[in-house]
Amino acid sequence: MGEKTNIRLQIVYDNRALNENFQADWGFSCLVTGLEKSILFDTGANGKILLHNMENLGISPQNIDVVLLSHDHYDHTGGLETLAAKNPRVEVWFPHFFSGPFREKIQAIKTKPVPVEEYQEICPGAFTTGVISGWINEQSLVLSFSKGFILITGCAHPRITRIMEQVREKTQKNLYAVLGGFHLAGFEKNEILEIIQEFKNTGVQKAGPCHCSGDEARKFFLQEYGKDFLDLSAGKEVVFP
Numbered sequence: 001m002g003e004k005t006n007i008r009l010q011i012v013y014d015n016r017a018l019n020e021n022f023q024a025d026w027g028f029s030c031l032v033t034g035l036e037k038s039i040l041f042d043t044g045a046n047g048k049i050l051l052h053n054m055e056n057l058g059i060s061p062q063n064i065d066v067v068l069l070s071h072d073h074y075d076h077t078g079g080l081e082t083l084a085a086k087n088p089r090v091e092v093w094f095p096h097f098f099s100g101p102f103r104e105k106i107q108a109i110k111t112k113p114v115p116v117e118e119y120q121e122i123c124p125g126a127f128t129t130g131v132i133s134g135w136i137n138e139q140s141l142v143l144s145f146s147k148g149f150i151l152i153t154g155c156a157h158p159r160i161t162r163i164m165e166q167v168r169e170k171t172q173k174n175l176y177a178v179l180g181g182f183h184l185a186g187f188e189k190n191e192i193l194e195i196i197q198e199f200k201n202t203g204v205q206k207a208g209p210c211h212c213s214g215d216e217a218r219k220f221f222l223q224e225y226g227k228d229f230l231d232l233s234a235g236k237e238v239v240f241p
């Protein structure tokens with residue numbers, strides 16, 4: 001052991017903001033550092049807000065190695081061009097089925113395109129789930145650290161519990177933490193509580209519903225997880241030691 005491999009997450013973009021230094025806007029983006037590559041998971045909706053929040057988090061766009069796009073919705077892909085203008089060497093990992101116009105955009109900004117289909121390693125300790133099908137197909141990010149696995153989702157359109165199940169199948173381990181957009185707005189209380197129960201039954205220690213998870217879901221997750229609820233918003237940093 002001895003070698004420090006803390007994984008640090010910085011929420012760059014979210015519907016809510018930590019304080020007045022950060023702008024809230026509908027969308028999601030989270031930077032992962034501490035591994036061989038710095039990975040920006042999604043880019044929010046608006047490049048200006050993305051860069052503003054990055055600056056106030058002390059993140060330099062030039063230091064990002066990989067952008068992983070969860071799915072083809074503007075609130076996750078909208079900041080890409082602005083970011084790529086600051087860092088044209090960034091690799092863009094996107095679900096392989098992305099539309100022609102989106103591919104043309106990637107060509108135009110001259111970043112390195114990496115179409116993703118299957119579960120695969122991005123760098124040691126970081127994996128994409130590959131495309132998981134649902135009413136909207138989506139990829140999520142999986143990180144490995146000393147205590148287990150962390151799952152970060154964009155909108156979780158294929159359903160959060162299904163994504164979790166597929167990750168458990170791949171890793172053969174329980175998930176330690178799950179965070180990101182869970183897409184539970186409009187769900188009934190009972191359905192939300194059932195989902196939280198499944199989190200608990202499958203050993204999830206920390207939960208951080210943000211972005212499109214909905215206020216109700218956030219409330220119930222807080223109630224059930226207490227001090228292990230991750231209250232995430234733009235500007236928030238979480239370290240997994």
Ligand SMILES: [Fe+2]
Pocket residue numbers: 027028073075076154155181211212
């Ligand atoms: Fe979204």
Ligand SMILES: [Fe+2]
Pocket residue numbers: 071073155157
């Ligand atoms: Fe979405």
